[in-house]
Amino acid sequence: xxxxxxxxxxxxxxxxxxxxxxxxxxxxxxxxxxxxxxxxxxxxxxxxxxxxxxxxxxxxxxxxxxxxxxxxxxxxxxxxxxxxxxxxxxxxxxxxxxxxxxxxxxxxxxxxxxxxxxxxxxxxxxxxxxxxxxxxxxxxxxxxxxxxxxxxxxxxxxxxxxxxxxxxxxxxxxxxxxxxxxxxxxxxxxxxxxxxxxxxxxxxxxxxxxxxxxxxxxxxxxxxxxxxxxxxxxxxxxxxxxxxxxxxxxxxxxxxxxxxxxxxxxxxxxxxxxxxxxxxxxxxxxxxxxxxxxxxxxxxxxxxxxxxxxxxxxxxxxxxxxxxxxxxxxxxxxxxxxxxxxxxxxxxxxxxxxxxxxxxxxxxxxxxxxxxxxxxxxxxxxxxxxxxxxxxxxxxxxxxxxxxxxxxxxxxxxxxxxxxxxxxxxxxxxxxxxxxxxxxxxxxxxxxxxxxxxxxxxxxxxxxxxxxxxxxxxxxxxxxxxxxxxxxxxxxxxxxxxxxxxxxxxxxxxxxxxxxxxxxxxxxxxxxxxxxxxxxxxxxxxxxxxxxxxxxxxxxxxxxxxxxxxxxxxxxxxxxxxxxxxxxxxxxxxxxxxxxxxxxxxxxxxxxxxxxxxxxxxxxxxxxxxxx
Amino acid sequence: xxxxxxxxxxxxxxxxxxxxxxxxxxxxxxxxxxxxxxxxxxxxxxxxxxxxxxxxxxxxxxxxxxxxxxxxxxxxxxxxxxxxxxxxxxxxxxxxxxxxxx
Numbered sequence: 001x002x003x004x005x006x007x008x009x010x011x012x013x014x015x016x017x018x019x020x021x022x023x024x025x026x027x028x029x030x031x032x033x034x035x036x037x038x039x040x041x042x043x044x045x046x047x048x049x050x051x052x053x054x055x056x057x058x059x060x061x062x063x064x065x066x067x068x069x070x071x072x073x074x075x076x077x078x079x080x081x082x083x084x085x086x087x088x089x090x091x092x093x094x095x096x097x098x099x100x101x102x103x104x105x106x107x108x109x110x111x112x113x114x115x116x117x118x119x120x121x122x123x124x125x126x127x128x129x130x131x132x133x134x135x136x137x138x139x140x141x142x143x144x145x146x147x148x149x150x151x152x153x154x155x156x157x158x159x160x161x162x163x164x165x166x167x168x169x170x171x172x173x174x175x176x177x178x179x180x181x182x183x184x185x186x187x188x189x190x191x192x193x194x195x196x197x198x199x200x201x202x203x204x205x206x207x208x209x210x211x212x213x214x215x216x217x218x219x220x221x222x223x224x225x226x227x228x229x230x231x232x233x234x235x236x237x238x239x240x241x242x243x244x245x246x247x248x249x250x251x252x253x254x255x256x257x258x259x260x261x262x263x264x265x266x267x268x269x270x271x272x273x274x275x276x277x278x279x280x281x282x283x284x285x286x287x288x289x290x291x292x293x294x295x296x297x298x299x300x301x302x303x304x305x306x307x308x309x310x311x312x313x314x315x316x317x318x319x320x321x322x323x324x325x326x327x328x329x330x331x332x333x334x335x336x337x338x339x340x341x342x343x344x345x346x347x348x349x350x351x352x353x354x355x356x357x358x359x360x361x362x363x364x365x366x367x368x369x370x371x372x373x374x375x376x377x378x379x380x381x382x383x384x385x386x387x388x389x390x391x392x393x394x395x396x397x398x399x400x401x402x403x404x405x406x407x408x409x410x411x412x413x414x415x416x417x418x419x420x421x422x423x424x425x426x427x428x429x430x431x432x433x434x435x436x437x438x439x440x441x442x443x444x445x446x447x448x449x450x451x452x453x454x455x456x457x458x459x460x461x462x463x464x465x466x467x468x469x470x471x472x473x474x475x476x477x478x479x480x481x482x483x484x485x486x487x488x489x490x491x492x493x494x495x496x497x498x499x500x501x502x503x504x505x506x507x508x509x510x511x512x513x514x515x516x517x518x519x520x521x522x523x524x525x526x527x528x529x530x531x532x533x534x535x536x537x538x539x540x541x542x543x544x545x546x547x548x549x550x551x552x553x554x555x556x557x558x559x560x561x562x563x564x565x566x567x568x569x570x571x572x573x574x575x576x577x578x579x580x581x582x583x584x585x586x587x588x589x590x591x592x593x594x595x596x597x598x599x600x601x602x603x604x605x606x607x608x609x610x611x612x613x614x615x616x617x618x619x620x621x622x623x624x625x626x627x628x
Numbered sequence: 629x630x631x632x633x634x635x636x637x638x639x640x641x642x643x644x645x646x647x648x649x650x651x652x653x654x655x656x657x658x659x660x661x662x663x664x665x666x667x668x669x670x671x672x673x674x675x676x677x678x679x680x681x682x683x684x685x686x687x688x689x690x691x692x693x694x695x696x697x698x699x700x701x702x703x704x705x706x707x708x709x710x711x712x713x714x715x716x717x718x719x720x721x722x723x724x725x726x727x728x729x730x
Contacts, residue, residue, distance in 0.1 A: 606723070
């Protein structure tokens with residue numbers, strides 16, 4: 001059973017190394033196939049682990065496999081260990097399964113790019129890092145995976161390194177993520193100092209005896225990491241810019257897997273969070289704020305990928321809301337269904353972008369329904385799942401979260417209302433996108449590309465994964481039907497027991513409210529963008545506010561970037577130029593002048609040198625003789 | 629031990645060394661300078677061997693052999709340089725070969 005886990009972890013690493021070492025000796029297509037196969041082998045390993053787990057009793061479904069002791073210092077030691085339990089198994093299946101489909105899709109999407117081999121090596125490396133993150137048996141190994149996925153994300157956002165915006169976006173993502181990494185590392189330092197261990201079980205047991213301040217600090221540090229990785233307020237500004245990377249990267253890293261790592265962390269470390277209820281509430285509140293803010297900003301975006309990116313932030317907001325309220329099953333369930341439908345939407349957007357030769361501006365699209373009927377169907381399924389229309393997957397998972405919010409009363413009610421408002425916004429921005437891209441008359445650009453390529457809606461390596469994801473997005477939610485069965489929740493129950501259990505009545509009430517609000521959003525989008533019976537209300541202030549993404553970039557620019565640059569300028573003028581540059585220039589000048597002075601003795605006349613040697617030898621002789 | 633006394637050897641060696649040194653100092657052809665250097669080295673060799681015989685030890689003689697080997701190598705390099713200078717159509721005059729002056 002643990003062999004399956006190790007194969008799952010190491011296969012993508014092997015694929016990455018094979019592509020890197022083979023270099024130019026293999027064709028670009030072969031590199032893509034190697035990467036895809038290595039990820040599917042990982043999926044097979046995950047399936048083996050999952051099957052082995054499922055065959056055991058619920059209480060014994062956690063196996064720790066330690067390869068060797070990695071670090072040891074005094075009484076503190078950390079092993080290179082993998083933990084396979086129901087939570088890790090779910091994440092392994094999602095990461096390797098959805099990851100495999102997306103890498104496969106990349107073979108078609110990236111065909112013809114100059115540096116495909118590098119791309120596939122990075123993709124395999126990302127899958128390895130993400131699997132390390134979810135399989136890690138202790139916090140330190142988790143942090144290693146955490147950092148490596150950040151690196152992979154940086155490398156892939158900046159994949160087209162000749163584009164300055166891509167490089168800037170990669171840098172921004174990396175810096176924002178490192179803020180989170182740092183707070184997490186601080187939390188781990190506190191844990192080591194207070195409990196003496198970073199093993200999950202030991203740390204959770206040790207945390208119970210700590211003072212509330214300490215636990216709050218640890219939980220805050222973990223939350224900081226989760227917020228940065230999952231692009232929640234206030235560390236969210238990197239995610240929209242990350243859309244500069246290739247579209248499959250957006251689908252894999254910035255929708256399906258990496259950005260949901262924060263939710264995984266909260267669920268994984270839930271014993272710590274449960275000891276710090278204030279931080280839990282903060283997490284849920286941040287999730288609610290993010291889902292509203294991102295939903296609002298998504299309304300005015302014109303780039304198709306950015307709309308989906310904001311939608312991702314918004315949906316992760318739901319997951320945070322659920323995980324923060326203790327609805328761990330609901331949060332993880334939404335993570336899974338979101339991986340299906342959001343990867344589907346990104347890959348559908350990728351097909352559109354591919355078809356239109358790189359155009360991403362929705363204002364130049366329209367009427368693609370006729371040219372790309374199957375893509376528009378897949379996109380429609382993904383959109384309906386995102387809005388949460390039954391019986392598609394998003395409906396079951398989003399309502400599980402909202403029902404838990406309703407059931408937890410008080411503070412939960414406020415979040416519940418925010419979540420309902422978010423459901424309306426989701427319907428509105430999703431169908432605005434759908435109608436702008438696929439409905440209406442074909443725009444000039446679309447007509448131009450109507451028959452240009454001759455490969456239909458895309459190569460088979462792209463359309464088949466999209467088809468599979470369409471099916472998953474449609475039926476993936478049926479694992480959990482309120483009042484009938486709770487397969488997913490029961491599976492996770494031994495790892496993370498939920499704090500709230502909504503009653504069936506609350507479930508149905510939520511469903512009715514959320515679905516009608518989602519439909520209302522779709523209806524408004526229909527009126528404005530498809531039927532064109534209404535126009536967008538004229539509100540210049542609000543519009544500017546949203547188009548500037550609530551001024552977060554400007555705020556950080558004023559708060560951090562400008563003071564840092566100003567300070568750097570000051571020190572450069574006050575210290576670096578006069579002191580450091582000056583002293584170095586002085587040393588150089590002194591050496592040059594001394595050299596010139598000594599150099600004058602070098603006349604170039606051989607006999608003068610000989611004479612000097614002879615005279616010196618004679619003087620030495622006299623000295624020796626006379627001293628003796 | 630028969631033959632001249634040690635002082636004769638030292639005197640001859642001193643004379644040879646002086647001739648060599650004057651040659652290095654005064655001549656301008658690099659070839660002659662190299663020859664003069666050889667004379668100086670051999671003057672030193674002569675002293676080494678003479679004192680070795682005088683003291684009845686073998687180490688001075690071994691040392692002289694080493695000096696010969698060094699001298700031979702030095703001549704190889706020196707002649708190579710002179711040939712290279714001649715090929716480069718430069719004047720064979722040590723006073724004019726002064727590109728390395730400071």
